[in-house]
Amino acid sequence: MTGELSARQRKILKLIVQDYVRTGRAVGSKALIDRYKLDVSPATVRNDMGVLEEQTYLQHPHTSAGRVPTDSGYRYYVEHLLGNPRVPVSEQIRIRHQFSQVEMQVAASMKLAAAVLAEASGNIALISPPRSLRETVRHFELISLRDRLMLLILVTQSGTVHEAFLHLDEPVEQDTLSTTSRQLNDEIRDLPFPDIQRRSAQYSGLAALVLEQIAALMRRTEQESTAEMHSEGLERALRQPEFSHGDVAQQLLELLRGGALLSVLLPQVRQKDDLRIFIGSENVTDDLQSYGVIIARYGATNEVTGLLGILGPTRMPYDRSISTVRYVSQVLSDLLRHVHTDGPEH
Amino acid sequence: MTGELSARQRKILKLIVQDYVRTGRAVGSKALIDRYKLDVSPATVRNDMGVLEEQTYLQHPHTSAGRVPTDSGYRYYVEHLLGNPRVPVSEQIRIRHQFSQVEMQVAASMKLAAAVLAEASGNIALISPPRSLRETVRHFELISLRDRLMLLILVTQSGTVHEAFLHLDEPVEQDTLSTTSRQLNDEIRDLPFPDIQRRSAQYSGLAALVLEQIAALMRRTEQESTAEMHSEGLERALRQPEFSHGDVAQQLLELLRGGALLSVLLPQVRQKDDLRIFIGSENVTDDLQSYGVIIARYGATNEVTGLLGILGPTRMPYDRSISTVRYVSQVLSDLLRHVHTDGPEH
DNA sequence: GTTAGCACTCTCGGTTGTTGAGTGCTAATC
DNA sequence: GATTAGCACTCAACAACCGAGAGTGCTAAC
Structure with missing residues (x-):
């Protein structure tokens, strides 16, 4: 069913994903060429788009609209077209600096982590407190x-x-x-x-x-412990066009409150530093069908860990989000390690 | 400007407020008579409506619609047409029972209080923890x-x-x-x-x-202490037609998060058992223009107190809301008094 | 003071055109 | 064989239009 893609097809898929993530509008062949100065004709792009559609990476909202990535399109994007995105060093410094301000206060660090994630992704940040599987x-x-x-x-x-x-x-x-x-x-x-x-x-x-x-x-x-979860950035996220429709806000609130989120996703993130991405229909839960979730486990040791991540529409900037989740989880783990093992001052 | 109202005019105002609060639709003369079996003709009602409109209690969304209460209409309603509403005894028992379940846990009691308020009013419950003005x-x-x-x-x-x-x-x-x-x-x-x-x-x-x-x-x-506030019932409140419009959700979230709410309203509720109602334009803050707020102070003594209340659209069931806020604040005060002064078991 | 009658107003919901972006296909071109 | 130009076709989005229904204000009769 899904065969190999030519270099150009991959490039086109990448551009479509990025353009669609940015603008939120279905991408047409001509618009794509205009915006990215490709030296092929619209018709060529259309042919390639046709192939990509056959391979299930793209889809047509209706006959006369542009293409939109499918869930598997996003999946292909994060897996093959993304490389290993890093948080820019300037950003890293800024984040580290913020964390150094809050010292060793665990609660404050968690709030800060959530704020950073929400800020960087423009979406909803999730964080659950560090807990031991078997508290003593x-x-x-x-x-x-x-x-x-x-x-x-x-x-x-x-x-x-x-x-x-x-x-x-x-x-x-x-x-x-x-x-x-x-x-x-x-x-x-x-x-x-x-x-x-x-x-x-x-x-x-x-x-x-x-x-x-x-x-x-x-x-x-x-x-x-599974249900407890702090979220941040909801009001900003609601500004996005995806969420502007009335009852989405309500649905989101229920999702966050209910914590079905964590109880379903938690078991799937196995160990520290493991980062998982769930895109749209890959989510088992119905309520999550139109969202993308990026979740990582953080913690001082393998015993006591928490989860943090980002929840947004399937149309979200995966590159930034992934790199930020990964980075913040590292920073937070470092910090916790200091609290749990009499580590050196940093 | 605002003169006396005849008994019938007051009755009509009361019915309009209640009908409008229930249905959310502008109330016409004929509909009013049909629904409440008044033994006067539509024309008479119209005349009275005209008077009420002149007195600023009612207003016309547009020429060919029914009447809608103005902010001063609601004000007149809560002040002169409402009496002193009480929570039904069966409800009182139910509430007391719920509180007896959580024992003496302050945090749990607060959550419960918020839940009860939200439940009873169908709107957003607000509660700030009991704090002393001058902590020692x-x-x-x-x-x-x-x-x-x-x-x-x-x-x-x-x-x-x-x-x-x-x-x-x-x-x-x-x-x-x-x-x-x-x-x-x-x-x-x-x-x-x-x-x-x-x-x-x-x-x-x-x-x-x-x-x-x-x-x-x-x-x-x-x-x-002024900013800290817990809210409850947001997702249910969003189900109401008033709030179904997209960005209202966002606005509400910011209102709740920002806590401008409490810092503005707090100083106006002077002492324990004092209950204040702010309707629409009576609120100084712009963001609150289209909301109604009912706030009461509760606490063990005059020294250590907190606030609780309800936030909803100006079109809200003031009778139920007022009585519930008053009752819950009493229950919570009783409970705190037990914690603060070695009171008798209840 | 109350009511019947009537002309008038204005929202709401559905229908109808029009526009424009985008497509798929075919035939010509590199 | 891959690429491109050309063209007929499709369909969402938007605006304009229209009729129905609910409600009003006014006047004149009761």
């Missing part, structure tokens, strides 16, 4: 706030901090809390939540309450 | 995570928890951290951030670093 306890602390109210602070392996207010049946001194926490901390360090839950049964009173709560917090995050 | 330190804790990495946890008067990772120049033992924190805690309890910043100058090394960081955290939240 690193440390917890009990703080007495008032007679019968205390605060539980939990730090897990991935460096995430959780908090919960606990109401007690009877007043407890801070000293009691401190000794309890010191003792329990030693016992449950590096344990995952099922183990903790089991141990809670062996205790009663304060200790049991605390252990139960810790287990509950961890269980909850484990369940949420 | 309640307690902080230092936790050593690794040789040269420690975690700072800060609890402020309003019950908000902040966290920050701190990198140290040289390794410090947990014991050192504990004694330092115990000592400093006593010293800075109940102080606002400028005082803390001042004291940090008197110390050096670890203590100085910690105090500076605490001051920085508090300063940052103080600045952000």
